[in-house]
Amino acid sequence: MTFKEAVDSGKYLVTCEIGPPKGANIEPALEEAEHLRGRVDGINVTDIQAAAMRFGSMATCALLRQRGFEPIMQMVCRDRNRLALQSDLLSAYALGVQNVLCLTGDHTTLGDHPGAKPVYDLDSVSLLAAARGLMEGRDLAGNELDGAPDLFLGAIVTPGADPLEPQILKLRKKVDAGARFIQTQAVYDVEQFARFMDQVKDLEVPILAGIVLLKSAGMARYMNANVAGVFVPDTLIAEMSEAGKADKAAKARGERGGNQVKAGIAIAARLIRELRDTCRGVHIMPLGWDKHVPAVLEAAGL
């Protein structure tokens, strides 16, 4: 089933993500995807995430498609102008990549080539509009196309943003421009997410709540301090902290730990269960821990 068919079927959706490597060695990333085979409705591939130069999203998606997976290509506006973006959408389509998540993209200064020239000729909204134009058989300059791509377009939102209203106004712009599915930034506060969902209940597009696996208390604190719109409550930090102490003790005894992994999985599964009734699905971001995703899904009853 394609991702679009999964959306249209009304089922509870599960997507996951993999991040390509810094280098030409794509095999390990493709092997990571094997953990997800048959368990998810789509696999996102990040696009030079956090402005750290990496193997490309389109190529990774094409390789995933070859291996029978359903890829969701993430496309940022930081690196390519309107010509390249439109061209890449056509190319992706021809390589069997139809699902495109359209993002503005983290600034170059946040990444490992901080002196690079930031482009932002388009942003998430205008990229969606451009993609929809291509689907209707014309490019941004109004030229008629010889062959229109058939794409399934998505966008993101940060439900924990403060103030929330401008995020919602922009989300509406994205849907108007052509977004047909939404994946959110990481959610840790179920009640706040429910309040967000209430404000957008009139939107007729599926929203998948973002779930980021916690790896340690330190990671949770880092996200609170540095990642916009993401807030991990103290109770969860405490849970991870306890697990961290247990792992440290185990290591001191010469034993294997694994408590932080268990806690991270348990927290993710619990969040998924608690969010179940408020949205159409979840988007799991394991940040490299794809091998633990099946355990999360099982514990969450998916």
Next chain:
Amino acid sequence: MIASELKPMEEILASLEGQGRVFVVACDGCSAGCETSGPEQVAEMTAGLEKAGKEVTGSARVDFACNAGLVALTLTQHLKDVAAADGLLVMSCGVGVQTVADAVEMQVHPATNSIYLGGFQGLWRSSQRCAECGECLLEYTGGICPLTACSKSLLYGTCGGPNDGKCEVDSSIECGWERIYQRLKAVGRLDLYAKMPPLRNFQNMTPTGKRRATSLWALETVEFDEEEESPAPAGVG
């Protein structure tokens, strides 16, 4: 100096739709030198507005509209007429429009497009910056420039980056689009946040040879016809 030219009257009138009463602010600096906001142009503009059925509650000239102090002083002297208007039409470069917008809690409308000369920002500016993009967008954003206030120069709203209202690129500045959101709310025009101005035309950012050579825009291009006469040498005393 910052060079500017008047927007087409149709565009100005479209931006004033629904607002019957206008107060006109004109800069007596660079834009007057460009014959964009001189007394003659203000008289023409006033006549044009009245012909279109608008009431011009008053008008004022500011020596340098880029200077926050001078703007505040001038508007205070015309307080009654300013308050009686639905919005202000500002005849100055983009810096002046932003400075006026910062001084009032009312909607301001840019009457001009600032022309790219390679980046000079005016002599007496405060904290506002103009990218001289040639297609002024201040109408959409309550008078805060999205190209200079947003580190990514985004046109359609905030990215996912702001942390506590600070820009993800430079935490010493506020998120430009959050400022725009707050400003539009304050002047009662949040409906503008949903609008989509056209994509930028980056051809405007490559100044022609003549514009690169100029240091006295008014003398060299306004007083002499560009096609027929050669410009006077710069610095003629």
